[in-house]
Amino acid sequence: MFGSFAVVLVLFMACQSPQADRALAEQLARSGRSVEALAIFERIVAQNPADLEVRMWIARLQLRLGRTDEAEAGFRAVLLQKPSDVDARIGLGATLIRKDAWEEALTVLLDTEKDAGSNAELFATLARAYRRAGDDRRALEYYERALAIAPEDPDLREGYEATVRAYGHSIEVEGFAEGGVSDARDISVTGSVRVRPRFLLEGIARTQNRNGSSDAMFGGGGIWRLNRTSNLAFRVGGGVDNVSLANGDVTAEVRHYRGPFEIGFNFRYLSFTDVDASSFSPILAWDTGTRWRLAARYTYSLSSFHATGRTGGDHSALLRETFRVSRRVDTTLTYAYGIESFEDLTADRLADLGGHTVAATVRLRLPSLTTLAATWEHQWRANDTRLDRVTLLFVQRFR
Numbered sequence: 001m002f003g004s005f006a007v008v009l010v011l012f013m014a015c016q017s018p019q020a021d022r023a024l025a026e027q028l029a030r031s032g033r034s035v036e037a038l039a040i041f042e043r044i045v046a047q048n049p050a051d052l053e054v055r056m057w058i059a060r061l062q063l064r065l066g067r068t069d070e071a072e073a074g075f076r077a078v079l080l081q082k083p084s085d086v087d088a089r090i091g092l093g094a095t096l097i098r099k100d101a102w103e104e105a106l107t108v109l110l111d112t113e114k115d116a117g118s119n120a121e122l123f124a125t126l127a128r129a130y131r132r133a134g135d136d137r138r139a140l141e142y143y144e145r146a147l148a149i150a151p152e153d154p155d156l157r158e159g160y161e162a163t164v165r166a167y168g169h170s171i172e173v174e175g176f177a178e179g180g181v182s183d184a185r186d187i188s189v190t191g192s193v194r195v196r197p198r199f200l201l202e203g204i205a206r207t208q209n210r211n212g213s214s215d216a217m218f219g220g221g222g223i224w225r226l227n228r229t230s231n232l233a234f235r236v237g238g239g240v241d242n243v244s245l246a247n248g249d250v251t252a253e254v255r256h257y258r259g260p261f262e263i264g265f266n267f268r269y270l271s272f273t274d275v276d277a278s279s280f281s282p283i284l285a286w287d288t289g290t291r292w293r294l295a296a297r298y299t300y301s302l303s304s305f306h307a308t309g310r311t312g313g314d315h316s317a318l319l320r321e322t323f324r325v326s327r328r329v330d331t332t333l334t335y336a337y338g339i340e341s342f343e344d345l346t347a348d349r350l351a352d353l354g355g356h357t358v359a360a361t362v363r364l365r366l367p368s369l370t371t372l373a374a375t376w377e378h379q380w381r382a383n384d385t386r387l388d389r390v391t392l393l394f395v396q397r398f399r
Helices: 002-014 018-030 034-047 052-064 068-081 086-098 102-116 120-133 136-149 154-167
Strands: 169-180 184-196 199-210 213-227 230-238 248-258 261-271 275-287 292-305 311-324 329-337 356-365 370-380 386-398
Touching: 018 034, 018 052, 034 052, 052 068, 052 086, 068 086, 086 102, 086 120, 102 120, 120 136, 120 154, 136 154, 154 386, 199 230, 213 248
Parallel strands: none
Antiparallel strands: 169 184, 169 386, 184 199, 199 213, 213 230, 230 248, 248 261, 261 275, 275 292, 292 311, 311 329, 329 356, 356 370, 370 386
């Protein structure tokens, strides 16, 4: 009731004079109170339909509120009266990107670039359009031009860093220690280099000490962007006379992105000293576009034991929820059953896949393009034994 009274009071005060009306609406808009600001601006334009500045405010607020059809109509109405208006053309481009009409958005924005000069908002909008088009190289170029003008803009910085994480080179170091029914120490190093705009090449080295044995694996792979919405990843690795780690490891995965959804399929073949295993996993994720991301994976695995000639199949599942605490911090909670428990599969797990695992992760992304993460996992196995693991991750990305 108090909130409704406050809105009525604001509207009453805004009626005192046209200038007070406009000033209050702009203040509300800049403070994030979009609905209240929009109501005042709509009343102003009803009294003076020729006020293009107010029409621009209305279109911007409609876009902010996700009313893309109304926003597009508003920007186009301004452009009918003033075709050279740079802000309206940028606003129209931003709206078309939100509607996934990125081709038309690029046409509008590139034409605007001829008249806009050094405009950070235009460069940032072009960067987002190129990202939607799947051209991360050009997106980075425009983000850099925008940041040169507005280096303190947090939205620009976040967009630039997200693009580097998707496109740039990187070095990743991950290590874990576990104790309980098994005692192990593991460290892996992965380096990736963008050798072509659509191809990222990877090299991997891994060592593990588990229950007195010492294993090593080496391999490589890559990620190939098939088109703007689909990626194909592959990885091949292996070692010699490993006890816990695989002597051969082949993975292939395809992922397709459509709006807020990610759909994929993973195939993996592992060859250990005494057993071979193949797994098949459909993958589904939903990113709400705000702070939440939900992911699920089902796995059917088939294991063949050399000594006995026995073959067995198992079903596994994983649920993962990520919450973005802030621009630079997120947390992840995971529940897994079976082969997805402690995802780095070792030989000792193949005969006993009935484990349940819970995990919690905290991830920090620094302005230096460094990512730090810490994960704690706890596993209950079918034979009433338990295992704990702590994993630390360091990733440094490069333009």
